[in-house]
Amino acid sequence: MSLTALAGIILVAFSAVLLIGLFLLKDRVKASFRTIPAITKFIRSIGTAVEQGTRVHFSLGSADVTRERTGASFVGLSALHHITEMAAASDKPPVTTSGDAGLAVLSQDNLQSAYRAAGMEEQYHPDAGRVTGLTPFSYAAGALSMIADEDISSSLLAGSFGVEIGLLTEAVERQDAFTLSAADSLPAQALVFASAKEPLIGEELFAVGAYLDTSRIHAMSLYVQDILRWLIVLVLLGGAAMKLLAGLV
Amino acid sequence: MKRYFSPAIAIGVGLLVLFGYFFQNSSLNAVRTIFVQWAVLLSAAAVFVGVINLFLVHLNKVIHKSRDRVYSLFLLVALLLTLTFGFLYSPNDPVMVNIFNAVILPVETSLMAIMAITLIYAAIRLLRRRVDLMSIIFLATAVVVMLGAAPTPFFQIPLVADLFRPKIINVLSTSGARGILIGVGLGTLLTGLRVLMGIDRPYGGK
Numbered sequence: 001m002s003l004t005a006l007a008g009i010i011l012v013a014f015s016a017v018l019l020i021g022l023f024l025l026k027d028r029v030k031a032s033f034r035t036i037p038a039i040t041k042f043i044r045s046i047g048t049a050v051e052q053g054t055r056v057h058f059s060l061g062s063a064d065v066t067r068e069r070t071g072a073s074f075v076g077l078s079a080l081h082h083i084t085e086m087a088a089a090s091d092k093p094p095v096t097t098s099g100d101a102g103l104a105v106l107s108q109d110n111l112q113s114a115y116r117a118a119g120m121e122e123q124y125h126p127d128a129g130r131v132t133g134l135t136p137f138s139y140a141a142g143a144l145s146m147i148a149d150e151d152i153s154s155s156l157l158a159g160s161f162g163v164e165i166g167l168l169t170e171a172v173e174r175q176d177a178f179t180l181s182a183a184d185s186l187p188a189q190a191l192v193f194a195s196a197k198e199p200l201i202g203e204e205l206f207a208v209g210a211y212l213d214t215s216r217i218h219a220m221s222l223y224v225q226d227i228l229r230w231l232i233v234l235v236l237l238g239g240a241a242m243k244l245l246a247g248l249v
Numbered sequence: 250m251k252r253y254f255s256p257a258i259a260i261g262v263g264l265l266v267l268f269g270y271f272f273q274n275s276s277l278n279a280v281r282t283i284f285v286q287w288a289v290l291l292s293a294a295a296v297f298v299g300v301i302n303l304f305l306v307h308l309n310k311v312i313h314k315s316r317d318r319v320y321s322l323f324l325l326v327a328l329l330l331t332l333t334f335g336f337l338y339s340p341n342d343p344v345m346v347n348i349f350n351a352v353i354l355p356v357e358t359s360l361m362a363i364m365a366i367t368l369i370y371a372a373i374r375l376l377r378r379r380v381d382l383m384s385i386i387f388l389a390t391a392v393v394v395m396l397g398a399a400p401t402p403f404f405q406i407p408l409v410a411d412l413f414r415p416k417i418i419n420v421l422s423t424s425g426a427r428g429i430l431i432g433v434g435l436g437t438l439l440t441g442l443r444v445l446m447g448i449d450r451p452y453g454g455k
Binding site: 001002005008009012015016019020064065066071072073074075077078100101102104105106110126127129131133135137138140141142145148149163164166167169170184186189191193194197201203205206207209215217218221225228229 | 271300436
């Protein structure tokens, strides 16, 4: 086994043990996080959308589900399930757009199970989970017309995006709708920072589940993320110090 | 039954693929390859489902006379024509390649150009929308990097091209990018673990 593989196994096993351990400690670990105004405003915008009878839009990006960049889209799917349960009673049910067919099938499945959980399965329509294009820009082009037509007042763009996210955020802003944008790639994050009202940068994307109060384990996974980050910081600083000492000796 | 069956399959296959990735020389790696090939086949089948979904959504728009039905009609005609040509010729046939080069490529390039304009417009509006230290640093950095890269006819802008721009790109930007990518990597790891434990179920159900 290579050293990289060994390090990988240790990291995965350590994270899993930490996650399960913190979860089992239950009330002894209180979940308290700093406020992320963007997510607070997004939750408020969902309530407004339900009251006003407007639509909530989810954009899940265009990552192929067989590739490694799907992790970010899974965050979007998790939020989709939770928010659809909350907004199931709305006159205009939530709608999702994806740039990958596999992701669209998953979004339809999530929408259906969320309606079932809310006791409103008859409200579900497969049209609510759409593929708008199969290349990043055709996906954005298809989603643009949907954003303009569907009376959208709140939009969550969370997933694996490239620079095409700039077109989507601009389109949502032009509709005077609320946008919460988060992406996993660096160019997309730079674009989101410049064009979106409420951007999420870096790992904030992966905090959405915990902040939406999806489950206790989401909150605990944020703690594990923090612990791992500090460990990496210590390893980096230790490495730098050792290199400095080696140079002095 | 489905409630337990789907997570059991997802967790089992997920663990096998993960261990197959770590133990490259074992039989687990062969199992991993088979599962990944199955996933690719399923993904290809999903593309067909996705195209049907796209077709039905736009057909509904045409039938219900929605505002932009002309565009939907255009999409339907183009989709059917391309599909017919695709069946008549193979995807690598010069006719199909020409369709791609003459239609999809220029359209996507135009969208990229629109994106550049959109970004400039967004940058101009940034300080009106959000006046804070980070926005000012963002804009100032963008201006310095662009000035440093701008083709000037007779001379380079002193300090900007030879000092500030390389320092920003090689030191500040690279270290910041690594920090962000480590954060994204950790987030992806934890998301994957939640899926493997059956807590997050992107395949639906709770």
